[in-house]
Amino acid sequence: MRLMVLAFSLAIVSVTALAGTVESQKDNVEVYSAPDKTSTVLQKLKKGEALNAGERKGMYWQVKTTSGKDGFVSVLAVRVKTDDKVGLADAMREAVKKGRSQSAADGGRTRSSVMGVRGLDDTSEVGVAANLRPNLHAVYALEDFQVSQEKVKAQGDLVFAEIERKIK
């Protein structure tokens, strides 16, 4: 039974892995039949319209048109959609917070976040790291730090603005 559950969850994860979505950044974005601007235009996208995407092919995303055909769209005209399926991410965040009391019971007491052991020989003394008391205070600080969706999107805009400058 346990194996079946594991296999099922792995299958779900692998399906998720294949599915990506790209979203049009403006009106009249053309979807081509080949990764080439001179090929046949299969579809024109409105701003915000999303398509399922596969892999990058050079400067194009391989996509499925709304009629189910394989097509290609310029990477500069779309962005990977980032704000879907927040339910699971939120649930994971909650799970992280709820589990803190357990971690504290499992050997950690909160400590100052600056307590590295300076001057250690990196290769010969790493073995003792497994016997150290975990610095949960620093781990909780990592957990509490969250990058907003807007900031992630802004980072993407900076990256693609740089590519556009290069192409021009």
Added chain:
Amino acid sequence: MDGRRVYSFLLILVLLLIQACSFWSKENPDAEPTSLTQSEQLILDDYKAEVEVGRNMAGRLLTFYGEYQDKSLKNYVNTVGSYVAKSGDYPDRRYMFGILDSDSVNAFACPGGYILVTRGVIEAAANEAELAAILGHETAHVGKKHMFNALRSMSKDQVERAQAEASARKRPDKFSRARLRPEPDVNDSGSALAKLMTTASGAGMGILQAAKAGMSLLLEKGLDKDLEFEADREGVRYAIRAGYEPRALDRFLERLSANKKKNNDKTVMDVTHPSIPDRRKVIADALNRLGADQIIGAIGKERFDTARADLVSKRKDSK
């Protein structure tokens, strides 16, 4: 009892059960959000065990190396890392990035999404594209649950041996007793989580056992070579999807290799990862398949230099 009565009885039983479940979920403040699908709930259950192990491992790394204190740089690493992760195959997972205060060039991915890069990585990288590819490699380890699955696949003997080896380490004089952790007490919730960490042999592995075995993999034995190669291929792919220069990771490794030849030093990364020439071959194959020659990607040199300006200036002052 005839067939119709049995059917009615079962129907009533099912209805009562449904009512009981909905009552429980309303009244129990610890109930999970009901909007999750069954498959998402399975992922979440697994994730709880991952977090417990990963938190413990990340905490030990932070104790061992210390955390590099630069809020703005931490912000930047989290932004780049989150962006690359969102462009990867597992955008729904949680990723938490931190900087370890160590000259050594290395990065660690702990179960649950705790990713720690050393200060040495940020000093050795030349631009944002290189940092993005390194973080892409680590997010691939997390997304594919390389470490967690490796721990689960260990036999009871392997786990006990790894834990015993770790416990038998001689404490260097530089460590104070305060930094060593006492032997844990087994408690009820720990036992419950141990059930989630059932190994291939069917033995329940305690969170602390798993964390100790994980530390041994992170710092001494390394993951299976194929998992490292997979993380290289996937990391490059995620960074390309995010818009970065495809050859960034290759250039980083090439430079690292050249510096090693000059300095002749051996680091944890050398022990726990495949050789740099082997890694570069795998990356070259992946780049060919992805049509990297036709890709124009971002480098992010200015953003990177601005973000690490304080670090670079502190390092100059200390020399």
